Amino acid sequence: MDEHTVFLPRAEANRLLEALAGSGFGRILGPVARDGTLLFQPIKDWDDLPVGVRDVQQPGSYRLQQQDDPRCFAWANGPQALKPLTFTPREIIWRAQRSPDGALSFQAAQDDPEPTAVIGVRACDLAALDLQERHFMHGRFPDPWFRKRREALFLVGVSCAHPAETCFCASTSDGPAITRGHDLGMAELDEGYLLWAGTQAGKTLLERLDLDEATASQRRAVEREIHQATVTQKRTLPGRHLKQALYERLQAGHWADVGERCLSCGNCTAVCPTCFCHMEMDEPALNGQSSEHLRQWSSCFNAEHSFMGHFIVRSDTRLRYRQWLTHKLGSWHEQYGRSGCVGCGRCITWCPVGIDITAEAHALLQETPDA
Amino acid sequence: MKPRVSVHKFSSCDGCQLAFINAGPALLELAELVDIVHFAEAGPMDPDAPVDIAFVEGSISTQEEAVRIRRVRESARYLISIGACATAGGLQALRNFNAQGVGDWTRAIYARPEFIESLDTASAISAQVKVDLELWGCPVNAQQVFTAIRRLLFGALPFVDNEKVCQACKRQGIVCVLVTRGTPCLGPVTRTGCGAICPAFGRDCYGCFGPAENPNTAPLARRFQGLGLMPEDIARRFHFINSQAPGFLEEGLDWDQGTP
Amino acid sequence: MREPTDLPWEARITSRVQETRDIFSLKLELVDPGIRAAYRSYPGQYNMLYLFGVGEVPISIVSDPDDDDPLEHTIRAVGRVTHGLERLRVGDTLGLRGPYGRGWPLQAAQGRNVVVISGGLGCAPVVSMIRYMLRRRDDYGQITILQGVKHSHDLIWRRQYQAWEKIRDVQVLLAADQGGPQWPFSVGNVTVLMERANIPPEDTVAVLCGPEPMMKAAIPRLLAQGVDPFHIWLSIERNMQCGIGHCGHCQVGPHFICQDGPVFRYPDIADWIDREGF
Numbered sequence: 001m002d003e004h005t006v007f008l009p010r011a012e013a014n015r016l017l018e019a020l021a022g023s024g025f026g027r028i029l030g031p032v033a034r035d036g037t038l039l040f041q042p043i044k045d046w047d048d049l050p051v052g053v054r055d056v057q058q059p060g061s062y063r064l065q066q067q068d069d070p071r072c073f074a075w076a077n078g079p080q081a082l083k084p085l086t087f088t089p090r091e092i093i094w095r096a097q098r099s100p101d102g103a104l105s106f107q108a109a110q111d112d113p114e115p116t117a118v119i120g121v122r123a124c125d126l127a128a129l130d131l132q133e134r135h136f137m138h139g140r141f142p143d144p145w146f147r148k149r150r151e152a153l154f155l156v157g158v159s160c161a162h163p164a165e166t167c168f169c170a171s172t173s174d175g176p177a178i179t180r181g182h183d184l185g186m187a188e189l190d191e192g193y194l195l196w197a198g199t200q201a202g203k204t205l206l207e208r209l210d211l212d213e214a215t216a217s218q219r220r221a222v223e224r225e226i227h228q229a230t231v232t233q234k235r236t237l238p239g240r241h242l243k244q245a246l247y248e249r250l251q252a253g254h255w256a257d258v259g260e261r262c263l264s265c266g267n268c269t270a271v272c273p274t275c276f277c278h279m280e281m282d283e284p285a286l287n288g289q290s291s292e293h294l295r296q297w298s299s300c301f302n303a304e305h306s307f308m309g310h311f312i313v314r315s316d317t318r319l320r321y322r323q324w325l326t327h328k329l330g331s332w333h334e335q336y337g338r339s340g341c342v343g344c345g346r347c348i349t350w351c352p353v354g355i356d357i358t359a360e361a362h363a364l365l366q367e368t369p370d371a
Numbered sequence: 372m373k374p375r376v377s378v379h380k381f382s383s384c385d386g387c388q389l390a391f392i393n394a395g396p397a398l399l400e401l402a403e404l405v406d407i408v409h410f411a412e413a414g415p416m417d418p419d420a421p422v423d424i425a426f427v428e429g430s431i432s433t434q435e436e437a438v439r440i441r442r443v444r445e446s447a448r449y450l451i452s453i454g455a456c457a458t459a460g461g462l463q464a465l466r467n468f469n470a471q472g473v474g475d476w477t478r479a480i481y482a483r484p485e486f487i488e489s490l491d492t493a494s495a496i497s498a499q500v501k502v503d504l505e506l507w508g509c510p511v512n513a514q515q516v517f518t519a520i521r522r523l524l525f526g527a528l529p530f531v532d533n534e535k536v537c538q539a540c541k542r543q544g545i546v547c548v549l550v551t552r553g554t555p556c557l558g559p560v561t562r563t564g565c566g567a568i569c570p571a572f573g574r575d576c577y578g579c580f581g582p583a584e585n586p587n588t589a590p591l592a593r594r595f596q597g598l599g600l601m602p603e604d605i606a607r608r609f610h611f612i613n614s615q616a617p618g619f620l621e622e623g624l625d626w627d628q629g630t631p
Numbered sequence: 632m633r634e635p636t637d638l639p640w641e642a643r644i645t646s647r648v649q650e651t652r653d654i655f656s657l658k659l660e661l662v663d664p665g666i667r668a669a670y671r672s673y674p675g676q677y678n679m680l681y682l683f684g685v686g687e688v689p690i691s692i693v694s695d696p697d698d699d700d701p702l703e704h705t706i707r708a709v710g711r712v713t714h715g716l717e718r719l720r721v722g723d724t725l726g727l728r729g730p731y732g733r734g735w736p737l738q739a740a741q742g743r744n745v746v747v748i749s750g751g752l753g754c755a756p757v758v759s760m761i762r763y764m765l766r767r768r769d770d771y772g773q774i775t776i777l778q779g780v781k782h783s784h785d786l787i788w789r790r791q792y793q794a795w796e797k798i799r800d801v802q803v804l805l806a807a808d809q810g811g812p813q814w815p816f817s818v819g820n821v822t823v824l825m826e827r828a829n830i831p832p833e834d835t836v837a838v839l840c841g842p843e844p845m846m847k848a849a850i851p852r853l854l855a856q857g858v859d860p861f862h863i864w865l866s867i868e869r870n871m872q873c874g875i876g877h878c879g880h881c882q883v884g885p886h887f888i889c890q891d892g893p894v895f896r897y898p899d900i901a902d903w904i905d906r907e908g909f
Contacts, residue, residue, distance in 0.1 A: 035546035036546060036552060039544070061553070062547075062550050079546065084544065096639070096681070096684070096726065098683050098684075102723065104639075104725070105641065106726065136877065139876055139877075139890075140875070141875035141876065143877060247902075261590050262587065263559040263560065263587045263591055264535075265538075266537060267537050276877070276879055278877070279880075281686060283518065284522070284683075284685075286400050286401065286520075287404070288524060295873075296542060297541065297542050298879075302538075305870070306880070313870075313909070315585075316585070317585060317587060322908060323909070326884075327882065331884055331885035334885035350547060350550055352549050352556075352559045352591065353590045353593075354594075525683070527685040527711050527712065527715035528711045530686075530711055
């Protein structure tokens, strides 16, 4: 929030959707209660949002509950937010053609994403998007598809007042309040929404809405809720910078312990908003004249990930889990200047057997460093 | 000369051959690229003709089949078993758990049991002869079959996905039925390839593509127990379509007589 | 648009040599003359080769970049793509993008003695550097080339090694773990050659390429002989699918082998060499 924070009464909330549509966003995505969770789907009306819905998250378990109140954002998160929008789960990146004389030609896939506004993005998801941008956009080879899709987004972040039991963004300092990465920031009260701009685009939109300033008591109410959302989080990581501590424990017995429990199914990496690993593959047309070269989400929990033709670098689950955790909490610091974990807790909730990254990290640090 | 292809049937429901036939235009396209010399269900009959690729559907359940599969192997340069019956014995391999053999069952079920000539076990093709490639599923995914043929025509070995069904779910945005509803889904230990059809319709995966690479069945079985399944129900989850597949076989046996 | 180097170009096979039962060399010519003229590589870099309809593999560049000859790749048929590449013949086409990665320390080695230690097909990524140095013979000091193979029949380029041996101040030592009756060279691991090599401790740069256990065993011997750890460089191999640091497969600890490597200065990668699971 800043000194220009304005107030949008609940009864007028559709004005925000109208302003977005009027600003050229043909597609507006928001959280929708569906299939027992919250999914980002196209919305046309504020009532499409999950009014009165709560999420109850535990390791390996996710349930929605209905309460009798007007809030639309009184939940923590669903299985995905921004990642599938920018880093497409499966896409063609180029096509190869072979003519009858054997000549090969190549065409890059074209993608012209529709301008898209996303309402209800969490602080953890904005932090994760920043990390994905560092990976896909800010290296030596900026990814054109990711960049185009990213640039087509307008992000309405909503401060989180109802973290789930699995959340630990306070521990990673990535939430629960919206502080960066948003075009528009938003906080929800029973009577309506506080809005503030994070970018010029957000500012322009607010001018279009022409709303009254939020009152001091409204801001205090939001701050109280955010404070409450911070202190109610019980899960923590055992530190902000665990690289050294983990590198010193590569031989810890606990890796085998978690390797016994882990299914190496890759659900954690798929729901993780920062995991970027993907595989590339070809799908040839049956007639043999053309082939599509695709990339799709893959996982360090797959054999494919470390397959070397004549051997697999990480043949067992112990080594795969160690790769994931030492990368996520360790080598990310060297690669991208910070931990790869934003505390969203998705890997805990969506693990079919409820493995808890925070508990595993604490258990590992209990072990004595390798000799 | 076009490569020669055959499709052979052993003990099975014909569903995998139907996957070929139902491919429609792709099958016609295939007929342009290869000579289909034997495919009883579709017409051509020449079971002993030498071929480049032989597809085999079904398990080895009779003495006649045990002999015939050797002839198929000898006539084929590259043998691909298709479907759960051919890769792991299939549903009919549940009889392998009957220590008394099939005689009692045959007598109990058939009016004229003397006409039934079954082996006591149903086995995968790879238990009888060398198999070059296994395509799993009940039925197989026709797309996988055609892609495998295309790769072989390119002179390359086919690539068969062996990751877990969960990843296909997540890529398609299908919501996890185990996490949101407590349904005992086998997806975390099952090989992908089906396109996650069952979870897409809100039901649990029952493992028809068999075990994925590196399947850790024990913690999933314990999770099923936590969801309220009785040990015999857990055993049945694993002992169903791919009861003889390594991983599923042992896990089912572990729960067969109660909590391990 | 994606960098032009990220979309494969069409390349044609101009020559093919079967080196051993499963190793073959392809000379490739980029079909588009403009792209061919603009293409520049550096010893130690690699290309992504694309087999139509099947996929891509990273393959190190064997040819000397300053040579006008076509691009050369020496490949062992181990996986789906390389088995398929093995079946291609002169005149066939494939896709090529690159070059990628950081190559050998040619500048750092200038004016110094150079010892090249390779094992198995690790001889391929170092050849471009050897050829580069031999073309500029006066810029480098003594050159010691040690190559080890598993079986005597795995040795490729025997005549090339014999030719190099005749050049001034070049020592070539070859070894096979299993020699066989016709094997005129040493028997044992490449590290046994280090006892017999005249490796000057002063002013020596060592480059290594081969199986990680081999490199891990050779490095302490180099250090014991007085070679500065900062003058030891090695090339690492991992699963690479994109070549541009995106797909994540090639990570070893914090390093993306495809872009941070494949050539590393020893102290930068020391913690990770031959470490189980990395």
